[in-house]
Amino acid sequence: MTEYKRYCKTLTLKNDPELIEAYKKVHAPGAIWPEITKGMKEVGILDMEIYILGNQLFMIMDTIVDFDHDLAMHDLAKKPRQSEWEAYVSKFQNTSEDASADEKWQLMERIYKMD
Structure with a gap:
């Protein structure tokens, strides 16, 4: 494994609803800017x-x-x-235009894992 x-x-x-549908289209296969995916892979996102x-x-x-979340998000920015x-995507989100991905996406706490 x-x-x-x-x-x-x-x-x-x-x-x-219109913005939500547009957001889905922005994230459809082949729609994400190639530099974005490349950058994520470069910082260790598999x-x-x-x-x-x-x-x-x-x-x-x-x-x-060995991913360091804070360092990787800093480098990704x-x-x-x-x-x-x-x-560009901030127009769909409840966030400001100058917020980084790390400021927008909030980490969730795992409270259960099936054994």
Whole structure:
């Protein structure tokens, strides 16, 4: 079994059905700017999935074992087009245009794991 760290995060979108549908299109296969995916991989993010219910997002982020979340998010913010991407998607999110991904996506606490 491959070893990795898993992080779960949440973010709230603006409660507007048109904006929510547009946000889904922005995240459709092939729609994410290639620099964004490349930057995430460079900081140690191995895989990421985002789920939605209403206007609530839930992210599962799998990373390398020695992943340092704070350092990686700091480094990610400096990657090419990252701040441009965050400003672009902020129009869908309950957040400010200049917020970083780390400021937007809140880490969740795991309270249960099936044995």
